[in-house]
Amino acid sequence: MFALITDIYNALQHWQKALLFSFVSYAMLLFGIIVAITFILKDFNFLVVTGLTFIYMSTLFVGILVARKMFKKRLIEE
Template sequence: MTDKIHIADWKRGLVFSFISYSMLLFVIIVLTVFWMRDFDFAVVSRIVGAYMGVVIVLLAVAGLVFKRRLSVQ
């Protein structure tokens, strides 16, 4: 009944990295909204799209590197 799901340490690290980068994105959005003194959906969506696009691509590359490096050992 109490089966534990085993996730590799490097995958868990990538998940925590994604969560921390998402929190940083929230701070960037809050600072941008306060700086502009108004919520502009177009600006915020461009920031989110560019930021998350870069984060997802870099985390995917890191995942491939970790997978290849750790599967050899």
């Protein structure tokens, strides 16, 4: 399994790796937002967190796909 992940990672170009790390960074921001919301509401509200996660991750996914399309078209690869 790890070998497969390593192979896929190594097959990626630099800009694709950058896009992947950007995706991870934004996903980590969502974790911070969920923690903040839980502190503000003083309780873990499953419905609110699920709804927020769905909207946030959908927007992020669409954003990353748009960025990927744009980079593929305009980026000069090394």
